[in-house]
Amino acid sequence: MAISFGALPVGVLAAVDQHAAAVRDILAVGAPAAAAAVLLAGYAKGVLDEAAAVGWRLPPVVEWPTADWTTLRLAAVCALARNADEPAMEA
Numbered sequence: 186m187a188i189s190f191g192a193l194p195v196g197v198l199a200a201v202d203q204h205a206a207a208v209r210d211i212l213a214v215g216a217p218a219a220a221a222a223v224l225l226a227g228y229a230k231g232v233l234d235e236a237a238a239v240g241w242r243l244p245p246v247v248e249w250p251t252a253d254w255t256t257l258r259l260a261a262v263c264a265l266a267r268n269a270d271e272p273a274m275e276a
Contacts, residue, residue, distance in 0.1 A: 193249050194249060194250055197252065200257050202261075202264075203261075204257045204258045204260070204261030205261035205262075205265050207258075208228060208258070208261050208262055208265060211228065212225070221265075222266060225262050225265055225266045226266075229259060229262045232255060233259070236255045241253075244256075
């Protein structure tokens with residue numbers, strides 16, 4: 186799933202950010218980058234398995250303003266994976 190995050194509407198970017206924060210919390214951030222990528226891949230596989238079990242399929246074209254929970258969660262995992270090798274920013 187190739188996503189150009191810059192092209193998404195602001196509201197969708199906010200939703201993806203919220204999902205990314207939830208995924209980070211679930212995976213307990215702090216793992217080295219390689220381990221983080223493996224954890225993200227495993228998490229995404231679990232999301233896909235659960236979604237497939239209830240009949241979900243990725244639509245051929247994603248209408249981002251009305252994207253469902255699963256699509257947003259997978260987009261968030263992609264966003265996290267894209268930045269997995271960057272050091273975490275301290276608040």
